[in-house]
Amino acid sequence: MKYVLVIPDGCADEPQAELGGKTPLQAARIPHMDTIVSQGILGRTDTVPASMPSGSDVGTMSLFGYDPLVYHTGRAPLEAAAQGIELGPHDWAIRCNFVTITKDNMASFTASQLPNDVGEELIGLLQEMTANNAQWEFHQGVSYRNLLVYRAQNAEDQPFDSGTSTTPPHDLTDQTVLQDLPSGKGSELLLDLMERSKKLFLKSDKNQKRADGQPAATQIWLWGQGSRPALKPFQEQFGKSGAVITAVDLLRGLGSLLGWDIIEVEGATGYTDTDYAAKGRAAIETLEKSEFVVVHVEATDEASHEGEAQEKVKALENIDEHIVGPVHDYLKQQGEYRILVCPDHPTFLRTKTHSHGYVPFGICGTQVRPDQAKCYDEITASASNLLLPKGHQLMPFFFGTLTK
Numbered sequence: 536m537k538y539v540l541v542i543p544d545g546c547a548d549e550p551q552a553e554l555g556g557k558t559p560l561q562a563a564r565i566p567h568m569d570t571i572v573s574q575g576i577l578g579r580t581d582t583v584p585a586s587m588p589s590g591s592d593v594g595t596m597s598l599f600g601y602d603p604l605v606y607h608t609g610r611a612p613l614e615a616a617a618q619g620i621e622l623g624p625h626d627w628a629i630r631c632n633f634v635t636i637t638k639d640n641m642a643s644f645t646a647s648q649l650p651n652d653v654g655e656e657l658i659g660l661l662q663e664m665t666a667n668n669a670q671w672e673f674h675q676g677v678s679y680r681n682l683l684v685y686r687a688q689n690a691e692d693q694p695f696d697s698g699t700s701t702t703p704p705h706d707l708t709d710q711t712v713l714q715d716l717p718s719g720k721g722s723e724l725l726l727d728l729m730e731r732s733k734k735l736f737l738k739s740d741k742n743q744k745r746a747d748g749q750p751a752a753t754q755i756w757l758w759g760q761g762s763r764p765a766l767k768p769f770q771e772q773f774g775k776s777g778a779v780i781t782a783v784d785l786l787r788g789l790g791s792l793l794g795w796d797i798i799e800v801e802g803a804t805g806y807t808d809t810d811y812a813a814k815g816r817a818a819i820e821t822l823e824k825s826e827f828v829v830v831h832v833e834a835t836d837e838a839s840h841e842g843e844a845q846e847k848v849k850a851l852e853n854i855d856e857h858i859v860g861p862v863h864d865y866l867k868q869q870g871e872y873r874i875l876v877c878p879d880h881p882t883f884l885r886t887k888t889h890s891h892g893y894v895p896f897g898i899c900g901t902q903v904r905p906d907q908a909k910c911y912d913e914i915t916a917s918a919s920n921l922l923l924p925k926g927h928q929l930m931p932f933f934f935g936t937l938t939k
């Protein structure tokens with residue numbers, strides 16, 4: 536039996552005036568997703584616990600069958616896994632952004648997309664600055680996105696805990712940062728590094744007189760800290776081999792922690808111009824050897840962040856035509872299967888940001904007895920009796936007897 540999960544990231548939304556009072560899922564022509572529902576079942580689930588910030592890191596962990604309240608430790612450890620940085624059982628990973636803060640305001644959480652060569656120099660300076668503190672390890676990523684690793688000396692050496700609080704810099708754009716500095720256990724270590732980076736960044740000519748004419752990075756901003764999540768490999772948890780197709784580091788990291796194959800697709804951009812058909816073909820190829828394949832598409836989320844309703848509709852239509860359609864056709868030909876479509880969280884066009892609330896899911900395939908629903912959308916799903924209150928209930932439901 537083969538299993539596929541398609542994730543149109545952040546596709547769940549509200550009715551839009553621009554779309555004649557329809558949600559993007561209602562407005563889009565998505566005959567293949569509608570087929571899944573009309574031949575199968577439609578339900579709702581809540582992937583992001585109310586106490587946690589909404590985002591793909593939390594939402595996809597839920598979708599993959601792991602309770603984020605138990606297993607989610609932060610974003611940085613997932614990104615570390617994506618970059619192949621091994622964390623020991625007591626180590627911590629922390630996101631290290633290069634940012635531009637002027638007069639205590641977050642002018643740019645990307646330091647105006649800091650070029651990699653400037654980033655390389657700044658990471659070198661940071662590593663030199665902490666040369667006498669062997670626990671700190673800076674890892675350069677792409678542009679402004681870097682990682683800081685704390686290598687613990689032993690099990691007792693725990694600088695932070697779950698009460699250590701930091702703020703994503705993208706939540707502070709054009710706002711004062713003074714109320715949102717790190718707090719809680721170990722925050723003085725983070726504040727000290729952030730403070731010392733200010734003087735250090737003044738020393739770099741490459742940074743101060745940037746070739747692209749943009750303002751300098753003024754300091755590092757530390758956030759998203761976490762220790763290695765204690766995730767049981769997917770094969771052990773659900774008895775199935777897995778693979779994920781995605782252009783997003785968080786999902787690559789989560790996939791590799793679960794022991795999945797990470798499938799790279801040429802032309803996959805993580806944006807609305809991604810090569811949908813190439814992802815569809817890659818999913819079919821991957822199904823030859825994996826029992827369970829996840830296809831994640833970021834484009835719907837990106838269109839929401841930009842507040843572009845028409846783009847969101849178009850992205851959904853592309854996912855339907857080039858991924859859901861061909862993959863479902865292939866599954867039917869090859870024998871027993873189940874296919875599931877479900878976003879990781881809603882992303883509202885109105886607020887341009889991730890939100891909480893139910894997302895609709897559709898399942899069809901072997902031994903799935905159809906219900907009454909005919910269309911895949913939020914409004915139809917809200918009338919369904921099938922409600923899984925917690926997102927991590929969906930995966931065992933999908934693999935199981937489809938009873939609550």
Ligand SMILES: [Zn+2]
Binds near residue numbers: 591879
């Ligand atoms: Zn997402």
